[in-house]
Amino acid sequence: MIRTVVLASAGLFLLCGSVAQAATVSITQTVTGTNGFANDLTFAFAGLAPSDGIGGVLTIATGPALDAPDFSGLDVTGPGEFFTLRADGEVLGSYTCAADATEETNPQRIPGGAVNADDTDCTFSLNLALPGGLLDTLLADGATVVEMLFSDIVDDFGDGDTVTATLSYTEASAPEIIPLPATASMLLGGLGLMGALRRRDRRARH
Ligand SMILES: [Ca+2]
Numbered sequence: 001m002i003r004t005v006v007l008a009s010a011g012l013f014l015l016c017g018s019v020a021q022a023a024t025v026s027i028t029q030t031v032t033g034t035n036g037f038a039n040d041l042t043f044a045f046a047g048l049a050p051s052d053g054i055g056g057v058l059t060i061a062t063g064p065a066l067d068a069p070d071f072s073g074l075d076v077t078g079p080g081e082f083f084t085l086r087a088d089g090e091v092l093g094s095y096t097c098a099a100d101a102t103e104e105t106n107p108q109r110i111p112g113g114a115v116n117a118d119d120t121d122c123t124f125s126l127n128l129a130l131p132g133g134l135l136d137t138l139l140a141d142g143a144t145v146v147e148m149l150f151s152d153i154v155d156d157f158g159d160g161d162t163v164t165a166t167l168s169y170t171e172a173s174a175p176e177i178i179p180l181p182a183t184a185s186m187l188l189g190g191l192g193l194m195g196a197l198r199r200r201d202r203r204a205r206h
């Protein structure tokens, strides 16, 4: 009984000790429609630390439109209007707010996507789980490029629409390593100090 409690509290302690802050990388891009048509978006993440292997989440979300009149959200509300997400060329899926789509169709309906009264724009926050294997493949070179590719009939972008891409995962805990050069210089410094003390000692005696 006591042993169980000790083991349980040891487990709790380990659990608390291993909870690290999830490294969150956030990139915001501004959509600029050229001649009313949508531009594909690229989110470049760099300088990424290795993950703990458990996987992470990629969140693609619409933000406020920066230009007046403000039409927040993206033109992915009708049949055939969707975007495809790719990470380092790997297709993650295709998504839409079109009423005829469901979470089982392709493109898949974005859960919680809110279409405005005019049925022209959809605001959403789409969370995609990145399994550990996929995330670690993406992070192998410390960088990943997420592409948001729009279907041809997505054409009602407002200048100043914003879209954010956020990559969240827990970094692998780095083992504590004392670099050898530092150890060596500390040792040399220590020897130098000992020599100086000895010299001072000798001088004091003379
Ligand atoms: Ca818009």
Ligand SMILES: [Ca+2]
Pocket (backbone or CB within 6 Å): 075, 076, 077, 078, 081, 119, 120, 121, 156
């Ligand atoms: Ca539309």
Ligand SMILES: [Ca+2]
Pocket (backbone or CB within 6 Å): 088, 137, 138, 139, 140, 141, 142, 143, 144, 145
């Ligand atoms: Ca990569």
Ligand SMILES: [Ca+2]
Pocket (backbone or CB within 6 Å): 075, 078, 081, 153, 154, 155, 156
């Ligand atoms: Ca359209």
